[in-house]
Amino acid sequence: MSSALTDLFPHPIVQAPMAGGVSGPELAAAVSEAGGLGFLAAGYKTADGMYQEIKQLRGLTNRPFGVNVFLPQPECADRAAVEVYAHQLAGEATWYETELGDPDSGRDDGFDAKLAVLLDDPVPVVSFHFGCPSREAVDALHRVGTFTLVTATTPEEARAVERAGADAVIAQGVEAGGHQGTHRDLPENDGTGLGLLSLVAQVRETVRIPIVAAGGIMRGSQIAAVLAAGASAVQLGTAFLATPESGAHALHKQALTNPLFARTELTRAFSGRPARALVNRFLREHGRYAPAAYPEVHHLTAPLRKAAAKAGDAQGMALWAGQGHRQARALPAGRLVEVLRDELDAAAAALSGTPGSFRTSGSFGASGASGKGGPR
Incomplete structure (x- = not known):
């Protein structure tokens, strides 16, 4: 990597921001x-909760880090469909001895308050999910020295990211675990999408800003593949889910490599938005009926998911995972970065005969971020 991001982190490895703790x-x-x-x-935190975690993180490291925020969602849910789904989930509430959540608990996730905190107390990197921020928001972050990333799932979305002035685009393939970062949630998003290598190649031909590739990456050899395809760095989520430092529930970590959870699907069952999860009982029974209604369905099912976790029932939990989940390694997070780096170097050496060649490749150009890693 070169230029702005070289000053931020030496290895082309980004740990995906996985919401929910x-x-x-x-x-x-x-x-x-x-x-x-x-x-x-x-995501799902208050602005003050986000601020407190930033403060805590600064006490743990002097190195650059990022903060991810969700963009506000348009009000487009079919209220009748949400009510029908709530009626279907009544049996789940009885089973777990809890109440269904209020689907109208909030839709903007405190975006304005969080942006105000990030402008008042800048961090090195901010990324956006579920849409594209305004040019004004991106410019405001640049003025305080913050590097900006935005998720895109199509070349068209990547073009919108570039127009907004973002420093780089996160190209998220359909293999990725958790929520797809589509800018508009449409019915045709269900179960479809571009695979990562195809997406990276198309985005590379569409925009000039750097690409961070995300989706199903679990090994250094896969990092080498997407770097060769045109990405400048990679973002891994499921790979870090099993680490001791991850806040994921123990059952969630165990399920990644449990043969009982052999495959993943994109589903609206837990949140109302397409998200890739391990197939369990809840997904099988309710996935086909869940409406396109985010965050209404997320709020509706929140008590159910919490009760299932408390009861130790993985069959009722949202087990977010990418397609490569069976390759998860329960290594300490720092050690996993080292292993991925070594695997990347080995793959680079095998391809080019030059050890470590991918560690200084890429096309990160000048950005609005400050020169030496930005503010802390």
Whole structure:
């Protein structure tokens, strides 16, 4: 890598921000300390909760890190469909001895308040999910020295990211675990999407800004493949899910390599938005009926998912995972970065005969971020 991001993290490895308590300060610090880019997930947190985690993370590492925020969602849910789904889930609530959540608990995830905190107390990197921020928001972050990333799942979305002035685009393939970062949630998003290598190649021909590739990557040889395809760095989520520093529930970590959970599917069952999860009872029974209604379905099912976790029932939990989940390694996060780096070097050497050649490749150009890693 070169230019702005070289100053941020020496290895082309970004730890994906996994919301719901998975990507906390401990995980982000371990990745950053090892030379990758650790990320805090601010999704589903309050602005103050995000601020407190940033403060905690700064106490754990002096290295650059990122914070991910969700963009506000348009109000387009079919209220009748949400009510029908709530009626279907009534049996789950009885089973887990809880109440269904309020689907109207909130839709903007405190975006404006979080952006205000990030402008008042800048961090090195901010990434956006579920849409494309305004040019004004990106410019404001640049003025305080923050590097900006935005997720895209199509070449058209990547073009919108470039127009917004972002420094780099996260090209998320359909293999990725958790929520797809589509800018608009349409019915045709269900079960479809571009595979990562095809997406990276198409985005490379569409935009001039650097690409961070995400989706199903679990090994250094796969990192080498997407770098060769035109990416400048990679983002891994499921690979870090099983680490001791991850805040994922123990059952979630165990399920990644449990033969009982052999495959994944994109589903709306838990949140109302397409997200890749391990197939379990809840997904099988309710996935086909869940409406396109985010965050209404997310709020509706939140007590069910919490009760299932408390009861130790993985069959009722949202077990987010990418297609490469069976390759998960329960290594400390810092050690995993080192192993991935060594695997990448070995793959680079095998391809070119030049050890470590991928560690200084890529096309990260000048950005609005400050020169030496930006603010802390």
